């Protein structure tokens with residue numbers, strides 16, 4: 001049975017279906033949010049091996065296929081991960097479509113906050129029970145079959161893993177027009193100096209829960225939550241997992257000129273964070289420095 005969460009974080013997540021259209025979640029609002037670190041109190045045997053978080057907006061046409069493919073992946077890999085779909089009240093009924101599939105490992109968060117992809121992911125982190133957190137798109141551009149490799153990278157000790165189109169063995173969709181290839185490459189090059197991965201704009205990632213603690217406040221206005229975590233948590237060691245990125249063939253992209261502008265603002269903010277660290281000078285005596293003679 002799919003578990004429906006209330007929009008109130010104090011809501012329970014028992015096996016009985018609880019579907020309450022509550023007030024907006026306090027987490028993940030547009031301005032910024034301290035990433036949730038502690039997981040909900042549960043017994044160790046309840047804890048899944050990983051939590052896969054999927055933000056959705058108008059993905060009713062595709063959500064069943066995603067859940068079925070992830071179910072196959074769970075069967076074949078033997079990894080007991082949970083799926084957390086965080087929907088922003090999609091008018092096309094995405095949340096209801098997920099509910100109709102009734103799977104014990106699938107949870108649907110019915111979000112009632114300002115629409116925000118990153119905000120939805122942050123709320124998904126808050127709901128997640130595992131220490132390994134995976135984020136992916138619903139649109140099947142991120143192959144569900146690569147999820148075990150991302151989880152394995154974290155289990156092998158990496159703080160973060162990225163599903164990369166640009167590492168050796170990875171590919172982008174051959175149907176991509178030239179302008180899109182150039183835009184993707186240019187965007188990646190723009191942030192390469194502050195993010196040590198071949199695909200810093202990828203939305204397909206795995207991260208250890210404790211790494212999020214180091215990220216502090218996450219701005220949920222930006223579209224690129226992976227980049228936000230890399231810079232704010234100063235993640236140095238990232239394992240790139242090659243993926244074959246296949247363009248969506250159902251549903252519509254939410255990427256837009258507005259999101260592109262927001263991306264540039266996000267990049268500006270993150271450069272300020274990264275450069276601020278380099279040029280930061282101590283303002284007063286510091287405990288770890290010798291006093292001036």
Ligand SMILES: Nc1nc2c(ncn2[C@@H]2O[C@H](COP(=O)(O)OP(=O)(O)OP(=O)(O)O)[C@@H](O)[C@H]2O)c(=O)[nH]1
Pocket residue numbers: 054055056057058059086087088115116117120136137138139141203248252253254255
């Ligand atoms: N909850 C929530 N999910 C969102 C929102 N915007 C986009 N999404 C989801 O976030 C994921 C990424 O959005 P896409 O529309 O695929 O954007 P994109 O990956 O940059 O663009 P494409 O390359 O065209 O796929 C998808 O699963 C969307 O359904 C939002 O405002 N709220």
Ligand SMILES: [Mg+2]
Pocket residue numbers: 137139141248
């Ligand atoms: Mg997408």
